[in-house]
Amino acid sequence: MRARLTTLSMVGPALVLFVVMLVVPVGLSIYLSLTDWDGYSANPAFIGLKNYVNLTHSAEAIRAGWVTLLIAAVGTVLLSALGLGFALLVNGASRLNAFFRIVLFYPHVLSALVVGFLWSAVLGTSGVVNGWLTSKGSAVLPFLSDPKWALASLIAVLVWAGFGVNVVLYLAGLQTVSKDLLEAARIDGASKRQTFLNVTLPALAPVVTVNLVLSLVTLLKTYDLVVSLTGGGPAGSTQTAAYLILWDSFHNNALGFGSAQSVVLMVITAGLALTVARLRARADQGASA
Amino acid sequence: MARSVRLKAGRQFGLLTSAALLLVSAAGCGGGFSDNKGAAGGSTGEVRMLVNITPNLTKSYWEGLVKPFEDANPGVDVKIEAPSGSGVKDTLPQLLAAGNAPDVVETLMADKVLAPQMLDLTNEAWTKDTPLVDQAKLDGKVYTVGVGQQAQSLVFYNKDAFAKAGISAPPKDLDELTADMGKLKAAGYLPLQTAGDYVTGLQLLQLADPSIATKYPDWFQQVNSKQVKLGDTLLPLLERYQSWIKSGYIDKNALGLKDVGAQTNFFSGKAGMYIMGSWLVRTADDAKPKFDLGVFAAPVEKGQPSPGPQGVTMAAPYMVLKSTKQRDLAVKLVQFLVTDKTAVQSQLSQDGNFRKGYTEKLSPLGKQVQDILDQAPKGVAQGEGYGANTLPSGFNGEWNKAVQSLYTGKSAKDVATRMDSWLGSKS
Numbered sequence: 001m002r003a004r005l006t007t008l009s010m011v012g013p014a015l016v017l018f019v020v021m022l023v024v025p026v027g028l029s030i031y032l033s034l035t036d037w038d039g040y041s042a043n044p045a046f047i048g049l050k051n052y053v054n055l056t057h058s059a060e061a062i063r064a065g066w067v068t069l070l071i072a073a074v075g076t077v078l079l080s081a082l083g084l085g086f087a088l089l090v091n092g093a094s095r096l097n098a099f100f101r102i103v104l105f106y107p108h109v110l111s112a113l114v115v116g117f118l119w120s121a122v123l124g125t126s127g128v129v130n131g132w133l134t135s136k137g138s139a140v141l142p143f144l145s146d147p148k149w150a151l152a153s154l155i156a157v158l159v160w161a162g163f164g165v166n167v168v169l170y171l172a173g174l175q176t177v178s179k180d181l182l183e184a185a186r187i188d189g190a191s192k193r194q195t196f197l198n199v200t201l202p203a204l205a206p207v208v209t210v211n212l213v214l215s216l217v218t219l220l221k222t223y224d225l226v227v228s229l230t231g232g233g234p235a236g237s238t239q240t241a242a243y244l245i246l247w248d249s250f251h252n253n254a255l256g257f258g259s260a261q262s263v264v265l266m267v268i269t270a271g272l273a274l275t276v277a278r279l280r281a282r283a284d285q286g287a288s289a
Numbered sequence: 290m291a292r293s294v295r296l297k298a299g300r301q302f303g304l305l306t307s308a309a310l311l312l313v314s315a316a317g318c319g320g321g322f323s324d325n326k327g328a329a330g331g332s333t334g335e336v337r338m339l340v341n342i343t344p345n346l347t348k349s350y351w352e353g354l355v356k357p358f359e360d361a362n363p364g365v366d367v368k369i370e371a372p373s374g375s376g377v378k379d380t381l382p383q384l385l386a387a388g389n390a391p392d393v394v395e396t397l398m399a400d401k402v403l404a405p406q407m408l409d410l411t412n413e414a415w416t417k418d419t420p421l422v423d424q425a426k427l428d429g430k431v432y433t434v435g436v437g438q439q440a441q442s443l444v445f446y447n448k449d450a451f452a453k454a455g456i457s458a459p460p461k462d463l464d465e466l467t468a469d470m471g472k473l474k475a476a477g478y479l480p481l482q483t484a485g486d487y488v489t490g491l492q493l494l495q496l497a498d499p500s501i502a503t504k505y506p507d508w509f510q511q512v513n514s515k516q517v518k519l520g521d522t523l524l525p526l527l528e529r530y531q532s533w534i535k536s537g538y539i540d541k542n543a544l545g546l547k548d549v550g551a552q553t554n555f556f557s558g559k560a561g562m563y564i565m566g567s568w569l570v571r572t573a574d575d576a577k578p579k580f581d582l583g584v585f586a587a588p589v590e591k592g593q594p595s596p597g598p599q600g601v602t603m604a605a606p607y608m609v610l611k612s613t614k615q616r617d618l619a620v621k622l623v624q625f626l627v628t629d630k631t632a633v634q635s636q637l638s639q640d641g642n643f644r645k646g647y648t649e650k651l652s653p654l655g656k657q658v659q660d661i662l663d664q665a666p667k668g669v670a671q672g673e674g675y676g677a678n679t680l681p682s683g684f685n686g687e688w689n690k691a692v693q694s695l696y697t698g699k700s701a702k703d704v705a706t707r708m709d710s711w712l713g714s715k716s
Contacts, residue, residue, distance in 0.1 A: 039382030145545030
């Protein structure tokens with residue numbers, strides 16, 4: 001009995017936190033997604049799966065879903081590739097490398113809202129780049145005013161703001177690569193490329209998985225940079241799922257519908273993250289076999 | 290044995306989880322889903338007011354504004370609360386859901402969704418003379434009272450550019466406006482400055498108010514009851530706007546600008562006109578542009594009486610929440626904010642708003658706006674509207690995206706159809 005109480009006293013606080021921070025919000029979201037709650041009414045009506053049916057008919061939500069997936073797919077690849085590339089460049093122990101590591105990580109320290117406003121001042125129609133172009137007699141580039149350009153600009157800024165984390169993770173991973181193996185490869189006459197492909201990269205496999213999953217999950221929830229950089233525009237072309245959830249919930253007083261979108265996003269995010277993790281685990285097993 | 294231990298442990302975990310879940314759910318949902326009736330409260334205590342915070346309306350400004358009220362009512366503390374979300378609109382539901390609603394809320398206006406949470410102020414005699422109180426009534430009841438009004442359908446213009454383009458007087462109808470745009474372009478100016486973000490759709494709504502209100506005096510009711518198609522009523526203006534984009538009267542890259550960037554462009558003298566609400570007066574007075582800045586009422590369609598009705602919205606609207614435990618003090622505070630001369634004047638000046646009888650401190654540009662308001666045959670609601678004149682929630686956002694799609698290849702007809710389809714989905 002005493003042992004049980006001791007166990008409970010140790011597990012209890014963590015369990016309560018887990019329930020409060022995770023189980024209750026998720027449970028409430030699922031419950032609200034089955035109602036017509038507008039955010040104010042005392043008695044939201046239970047409407048079953050109507051919000052989910054409406055979601056499948058909403059051209060706006062479907063478009064936001066595709067935009068989010070595109071951002072997540074392209075962004076994840078770029079974050080991982082750039083993260084690894086720069087990590088290799090600044091891997092050595094020197095003062096210059098230490099300086100560059102700080103510079104590379106610095107954008108991630110800034111608030112995404114600040115980053116968005118900063119880049120809108122650079123890429124906007126009257127921004128720094130276009131100001132310089134027009135002063136040279138060139139035409140304005142539609143970084144934020146054309147749907148395709150705006151999406152590309154958004155992905156580029158997301159990558160700029162986020163890849164510092166990937167660099168740090170890869171740098172940590174690079175410290176774990178066996179020096180003996182690298183030395184053995186060098187003695188065997190392996191080129192730098194061969195050493196990287198056959199020794200370094202396989203050793204980094206778990207870090208690659210962590211990077212991919214973290215980047216994917218983060219990008220699937222992209223919100224604040226959309227608010228400050230493009231405002232979801234032009235013409236709603238850069239609205240992400242998270243942006244639309246907030247918009248529908250609070251601007252359109254449709255928290256029930258917003259909750260349904262949240263639940264779907266949560267399921268898709270979990271599904272994609274698990275799929276990536278499993279695929280990577282399989283690849284790792286294949287590499288070590 | 291091991292299975293039995295696992296089952297036992299599982300049961301304990303389940304029980305513990307359920308208990309915690311119940312406990313937390315009970316606490317968490319205590320406010321949001323209950324129908325709190327509130328209480329009159331005493332003559333002292335704390336009154337919480339959720340307000341909009343902007344560069345003009347800072348927290349210290351609000352605290353200074355209510356200080357005389359606190360001084361006149363010893364023992365009363367007015368606590369100014371800034372939105373924890375991106376604005377009052379998304380903060381209030383969060384506070385209600387948490388059972389932590391403020392006593393007074395500023396910025397929002399009652400609609401069918403909000404009204405059940407708000408105190409009915411119909412029997413308060415002091416509300417009768419507040420601006421737009423009748424227009425903001427919902428089912429004949431007063432929930433929202435305001436400090437002043439904002440004129441919406443205004444076109445600010447560069448008088449020097451007009452003179453250089455050979456335009457002797459501001460246009461009275463939209464045909465004249467289009468012709469003037471051609472002259473401004475020929476004189477080397479961007480005829481109409483616009484921006485992305487919320488500005489694109491807002492400007493077109495502001496421009497549309499006089500002509501639509503003249504052609505359809507009960508536009509909101511007719512659109513809601515499907516007597517007229519929403520898209521049909523907006524189509525002529527959409528076609529005109531599209532022709533302006535094609536003619537280069539509006540910069541096709543304007544969507545890459547935010548409102549501040551557009552204002553900067555306009556105040557720098559590059560553009561001939563900028564459509565915006567009366568709050569621009571305060572910004573313009575501060576910006577002190579080098580050209581002679583004027584303002585005229587948004588033109589009507591050819592053949593309609595000019596000036597047409599003016600789009601107006603309530604400035605600094607206040608509501609008292611039904612759930613307040615300090616009902617008497619909260620009502621007294623709102624009465625002070627919308628009727629006390631000093632408090633009213635302060636709020637009008639601080640955010641560039643207007644009210645009859647408060648013209649002494651207006652700048653020359655402000656006086657022009659007051660004249661436009663005085664000369665308008667009537668004030669009309671705009672966009673999602675307020676009171677009895679309301680469109681479904683979300684209209685403004687949908688309209689903005691739809692108008693922006695004119696820049697990205699959609700036709701005016703496509704936009705009109707999109708708006709009809711959106712309204713249909715809200716039925």
